Amino acid sequence: MRGNSSTSRALNRRLLLKLLRDRGPISRAEMALITGLSPAAVTFVVAELMDEALVVEREAIAGATGRRPVPVDINYDAHLAVGFKLNRHSIDCVLTDLATTPLALMEAEVADTSPEAVIEVIAATIPRLLAQSGRSQSAVMGLGVSIPGEIDASNGICLQSPRFGWQNLAFASLVAERVDVPVWIDDDVNAFAVAQKLFGAGRQHRNFAALAIGAGIGCSLVINGEIYHGSRGAAGKMGHSISVPDGYLCECGRHGCLMAHAAEPFMLDEWQRRIGKPVTRAEFVGAVAAGREPAISILKDAGSRIGRHLAEVVNLFDPEIIVVGGEAVEFGEALLAPIRKTMEEFVFFARPELLPDWVPSSWARGAAALATQSIFDFERSPSS
Ligand SMILES: [Zn+2]
The missing domain is CATH 3.30.420.40 (ATPase, nucleotide binding domain)
Structure with missing residues (x-):
């Protein structure tokens, strides 16, 4: 999604997805009106997003004056993300849709805080979460891990985490190699803030x-x-x-x-x-x-x-x-x-x-939001 040729397309996608996230289902004509994009540009971007199952047409509400325009909505349910919040002795795990609504929750024990042990628990938990939600056949669009510490989020590196004794660890690519899914990492409070920004009080x-x-x-x-x-x-x-x-x-x-x-x-x-x-x-x-x-x-x-x-x-x-x-x-x-x-x-x-604004699943949902925010923010690329 980087580079000049795709920049305006990426911006238009982000603009429309953000609009739908903020406003809920609206018609193509309303999208054009609110964003100032041409109706043709809106139609083009919506068609592209529908191809990727990122948006979906909802039922038009019939009015007295005849046919109403078809509302377009984000297809929250069609994509799954997983979030892992690392604690000292356990990992909070969640499977969510694009709106970070939990579909399955689990607390996994970790024997030790070595990266290898943590990655094995993460890898083993993904199929369990999918099975628990009855979606064993579904693909996962991304995985977020939140770690208390100083994190270089854009390069997927844990600079240091005193709680885990980690330093300069390319954790995102280590996880991505093991699970073959795009991976994002960030500090756990930053991840909580991301979820708040996307779908919370923020x-x-x-x-x-x-x-x-x-x-x-x-x-x-x-x-x-x-x-x-x-x-x-x-x-x-x-x-x-x-x-x-x-x-x-x-x-x-x-x-x-x-x-x-x-x-x-x-x-x-x-x-x-x-x-x-x-x-x-x-x-x-x-x-x-x-x-x-x-x-x-x-x-x-x-x-x-x-x-x-x-x-x-x-x-x-x-x-x-x-x-x-x-x-x-x-x-x-x-x-x-x-x-x-x-x-x-x-x-x-x-x-x-x-x-x-807090429920016990908020930490893990924040971690999942690190992955789902990539849908709403195309500048961010994962480690894979
Ligand atoms: Zn201190």
């Missing part, structure tokens, strides 16, 4: 931040409709801002990072320190739901700390909204209210809305 926004609070903390930025990766794949690493000089040890090897003082593992450790006995996450969730101390104070402190750093992001970047995801969203307003309050206390001017 859909109507050109500039927004996607804050994730789970095993770590990240704040990805979407600027002018694109994920901002930075020059070294290290943008959005709010969780590694030093929050407490000489504080707790972070997984990155430094002391006092925000995530070491406010991510979920910190909350559980802190609760255990204060009540003086071993605890489980479920017990902590129960204590939060019941409004018990010291669980509520721990969330208040963590939230205030996050809000303070988030205010810096807002001052530098002025996002339209901040979408919040990650496992800790489950703690609800006990965590979100102090984030909001402190952020508003520390920002200079802008007060963007904080919008939680």
